[in-house]
Amino acid sequence: MTDSEKRSISSCDEKLDGGGPILSILTSTSFALTSPDERSVFISARRKIDLVVVPLTTLLCRLIVNYALLTVFLSYLDRSNIGNAKVAGFQKDVGLTNWQYSVGLTVFYVGYIVIDIPSNLFTKKLGSNRHLPFCVFIWGIITICQGSVKNFGGYVTIRFMLGLAEGGLTPGLLIYIAGLYRRQDLQLRISLLYCATAMAGGFSGLLAAGIQQLDGVLGHKGWAWIFYLEGAATSILAILIYFFMPASAKDIKWLTPAEQSTYAKALQESWMEEEVGPLNLREAMSIVKDPQTLFLTVISFAIGCTLAGLAFFAAPVLKDLGYSSTKTQLLSVPPFAAAAVVSVFVAYLSDKYQQRSYACAFSSTIAAVGYAMFLASDNKHILYASVFLQVIGVYGTSPAVVAWITNNTWPHYKRATMVGFGIGINGTGSILSTWLFNDAPRYRKGTIINLSLSVTLTAVALATRAYYDGQNRKKVAIRASGQFDDSEESRKILGDAHPSFTYTL
Numbered sequence: 001m002t003d004s005e006k007r008s009i010s011s012c013d014e015k016l017d018g019g020g021p022i023l024s025i026l027t028s029t030s031f032a033l034t035s036p037d038e039r040s041v042f043i044s045a046r047r048k049i050d051l052v053v054v055p056l057t058t059l060l061c062r063l064i065v066n067y068a069l070l071t072v073f074l075s076y077l078d079r080s081n082i083g084n085a086k087v088a089g090f091q092k093d094v095g096l097t098n099w100q101y102s103v104g105l106t107v108f109y110v111g112y113i114v115i116d117i118p119s120n121l122f123t124k125k126l127g128s129n130r131h132l133p134f135c136v137f138i139w140g141i142i143t144i145c146q147g148s149v150k151n152f153g154g155y156v157t158i159r160f161m162l163g164l165a166e167g168g169l170t171p172g173l174l175i176y177i178a179g180l181y182r183r184q185d186l187q188l189r190i191s192l193l194y195c196a197t198a199m200a201g202g203f204s205g206l207l208a209a210g211i212q213q214l215d216g217v218l219g220h221k222g223w224a225w226i227f228y229l230e231g232a233a234t235s236i237l238a239i240l241i242y243f244f245m246p247a248s249a250k251d252i253k254w255l256t257p258a259e260q261s262t263y264a265k266a267l268q269e270s271w272m273e274e275e276v277g278p279l280n281l282r283e284a285m286s287i288v289k290d291p292q293t294l295f296l297t298v299i300s301f302a303i304g305c306t307l308a309g310l311a312f313f314a315a316p317v318l319k320d321l322g323y324s325s326t327k328t329q330l331l332s333v334p335p336f337a338a339a340a341v342v343s344v345f346v347a348y349l350s351d352k353y354q355q356r357s358y359a360c361a362f363s364s365t366i367a368a369v370g371y372a373m374f375l376a377s378d379n380k381h382i383l384y385a386s387v388f389l390q391v392i393g394v395y396g397t398s399p400a401v402v403a404w405i406t407n408n409t410w411p412h413y414k415r416a417t418m419v420g421f422g423i424g425i426n427g428t429g430s431i432l433s434t435w436l437f438n439d440a441p442r443y444r445k446g447t448i449i450n451l452s453l454s455v456t457l458t459a460v461a462l463a464t465r466a467y468y469d470g471q472n473r474k475k476v477a478i479r480a481s482g483q484f485d486d487s488e489e490s491r492k493i494l495g496d497a498h499p500s501f502t503y504t505l
Helices: 001-015 021-024 036-053 068-088 090-094 098-126 128-146 152-166 169-180 181-212 222-244 257-269 281-289 294-321 325-331 333-353 357-377 380-407 412-433 446-480 487-498
Strands: none
Touching: 001 357, 021 098, 021 357, 036 257, 068 098, 098 128, 098 152, 098 169, 098 412, 152 169, 152 380, 169 181, 169 380, 181 222, 181 333, 181 380, 281 412, 294 325, 294 357, 294 380, 294 412, 294 446, 333 357, 333 380, 357 380, 357 446, 380 412, 380 446, 412 446
């Protein structure tokens, strides 16, 4: 192990003094810059990036939310509002059977999957700061249209279009974040993204509880107002985001020249690059023969199924426990709020100790316990507590896996393809989920499958760790022998298989 690698490991526990709990988390450092002055400059640059990319405050734990996080928040607000609208009478008023309702949810993911990889390959070349707000703006407009659905055909068409609009957003945001931060800084920032989805799941229920009281205003149903108002808010804020979202770290005007150069050096040492060349299909297709693709496929499918189940069916599950529509919307808020807190804490530990596999296994085990409790009891209070564990576990697992994929694939077009592929597989799991929760009020089928997937996810995460550990040991032996080419050309050709690239466990 080189002196540089030792410094990187030994500095994992460093924090900048002062600034409050969240700032100390965001400014913790572990990097191979050579002098205290460089470290200080790097921390200053990263704080400025956080404060530009992260300006909006949430009410939950005084966390800082960045523009990308706000974008995800808005998107999941619209995604989860179909579940809230169902509670508010959407399915009944449009005349949809349970089968037709599930078809619409499925069609959403068809559009979502189709666009994932193509959009991700071109997002950075198009400019993330332009492409991503545009996706969200279109998405909000389509959501407004969803409020005017009158029949099954209109419902399916709108859901497919919404899937196309959203499909490029989540993987594009992950690539955007990966271009702004080092590998060891990623999970906390990605967790803030998923925190937004957790809060959107709860906040959407809170909004829906109030909005559905507009039932009959101007001749529109309460569920229609859910789509009108939440869609309009999404589009308006997307326009604001467009004017403030930086394309890359170097576009943040108040970084000094020293901060820009030092931060660029830190990204390079972390195998993260801001600039990319023309589309390289060889890089993109290299995931086909990479063994880690198989592991990540299983993990992504399991997460997709469990995550979509919570987004679409948490509110209906609570309603079937016997609560009123309004109380159901309100009861859906606390589990998602708790998940946001736990997700950030797990991400902080994962970044600090660079242990993605343990974060993933721990969180998915919590989810499994929640599913088991739901199956084993008829007590309302225990069932409600089980929903807490399910939401906490699932939303804690997702950022660990996404950070893991982003950490361990390089160069850019391989990473973009792998992230897009992972999100696409995630979508196939979501398609399965749309057909699982049709046996109210206990939803045993969906719960049993999600329990099985959570257990499988834990096992595969640990198996993936063993694979990465074995590859790292081989690379250490090669580096010790000195028998390898460490040129930039060799790195580009071999990518993450290069002996100098260390997989995150």
